[in-house]
Amino acid sequence: MSHTLDSIAKELGLSKTTVSRAISGKGRISEETRKKVNDYIKEINYRPSAVARSLAANRTYNVGLVVPADSALGEMPYFQTLMTGVCDRAMDFEYDVLIILADNDGIAALRHAVSNKKIDAVIVSRCERDSKVINFLKESDIPYIVVGNPMEEGVPYVDHDNEGAASRMIETLIDAGITRMALIGGGENINVTHSRLAGFRKGFLNKGLKADESLIFLNMHKSARMDSVLKESIAEGAECIVCMDDMLCNSVLNCLHNDGISVPEDIKLCSFYDSNLLSTSKPSITSLYFDAKKLGGQCLEILMRNLDGESITSQTLTDFNIQMRDSTL
Amino acid sequence: MSHTLDSIAKELGLSKTTVSRAISGKGRISEETRKKVNDYIKEINYRPSAVARSLAANRTYNVGLVVPADSALGEMPYFQTLMTGVCDRAMDFEYDVLIILADNDGIAALRHAVSNKKIDAVIVSRCERDSKVINFLKESDIPYIVVGNPMEEGVPYVDHDNEGAASRMIETLIDAGITRMALIGGGENINVTHSRLAGFRKGFLNKGLKADESLIFLNMHKSARMDSVLKESIAEGAECIVCMDDMLCNSVLNCLHNDGISVPEDIKLCSFYDSNLLSTSKPSITSLYFDAKKLGGQCLEILMRNLDGESITSQTLTDFNIQMRDSTL
DNA sequence: CAAATATGTGCAACCGGTTGTTCTATATCA
């Protein structure tokens, strides 16, 4: 049988209240009693029931992490890292993380968790345009935060400086003498795509150049056009393929290899995220590193502080790191 | 303000008990009253508090999903699919899924969730040898199930027939005239590695042949030896590289490409899982498909039934599917 | 038509914590 405050109180000849206070440290309690109780609970390895505590405190000590239900998730080590960041930081606050699969095809799981009050707050791990998830959260009164700038008034978010990073990447390449680049991007329904695209263009402008709009290819994640797009880019004189993420870069590298095109000899290649998906690639790939783990932790931090009464809204993490490697030599 | 059974009862001139029964459908209740209550709660969009219900029922309606804290996870779309399977099936039982990061470097999160009673059962998504996670679970009295045969008496698991599948893969290749193969495997501390290795050997035996032990390379996930291992294999006359998973296969393909070795002309290649990590590969890769989603769902199913008093132990899903593609032509 | 049974509802205890208030014994002060 499991221990409870009552059983412990009885055992020690104290009241439930006193035991509770000895454990929490709140309220007036003699040092002697406190020690006695704490020694005892350590001995019997007692831990208070989270459920009972939740009922009393009106807090579940759970946050929901909304994760895209579609396959994109599995392709993206980034989400994993983000999740790790969230979970690690959650531990610090004695919180646990509930996984909620949801996207624009269905938010039943989110509805369930929110309306049954199984979570105190929500983190949305990817931001889509006109997202059902966000629309739902806007109307509910649960605190939430979105990963990635939703470009929407009143929606709190945390993001890397995607635009700034992309811009810097381009400038760095230009400084290295590369001026003609093709951009291989992901879904137009994802906001990070737009931020990086803006950065791509800005990078050229900052150097007094202009991006070649005919070499910008979006929605390439599941595209069968990859092969032709790459050939076209090369034919048009692209010196470098800039990929918006490592999954895309992996596909590109594979495609190039298969066509007998060498990196970096025939064409240079770079990516974003610098995940371990490409860590064993030959050649090594130039990539821009974002600290996704930190970002995940930041989400949690903000939510916790807001639950404690603060009202932090959005935050942008400006640090990133360009890892120059063989693929752009 | 949020609604409660009490507030609803007052509003409708009924008792808390009656409202509760009208909602749950348990106990004696007139059709009329039931309808009245249910219409009303639909109108005000009431959902019972999961926490309060948990306290009364002594059930959290949460399962924990233990996921490796190390980066291996992010590399493996398989885990994602598994997780999706778990979450989807959980919905059917009105359960939610708590993510627990843990591995042999630390099980603090698991301890926390279990001893604070935040979960009713645990799914361990990867099975390592001499796992701290499993040792902990064996000593606690929470129901649990492990994905992947732990090869350990008394530990309940769910698994694909990894040995049978690997064996069949080899036999299929042999039938296609390929008899000399190298095996690129993952960590020796992971049990699936051993199951597939056994299947690898068995496949040859079933065809009256013998696996070339000198062409078996394990622990290749983060190995810097990939390049030399592949060259050695080819030099030794290997006609096909059998990879134990898609991550490895991706690395191998990349490595081969980079060395100017063509697939399947110079060497053939195949893999396991058939995840979308390789779905855009050139050439298309022969792979053995396991239904990870189904397996995840199965875990949940078994745990739920055991919570309801059954005592199902282990289960092996025997279905798999070999997708022959260009890489073994 | 009384007795037995069935039906619908409510009371109150319970799940295991937290917390405002009260009570008692001791310490501090004028």
Added chain:
DNA sequence: TGATATAGAACAACCGGTTGCACATATTTG
């Protein structure tokens, strides 16, 4: 020394559900 403050502990209500039991009314049965 009596009034007042304070420390330590306990009482009891509360969080929002579930459920065994009692009770009143309606229905069936001999």
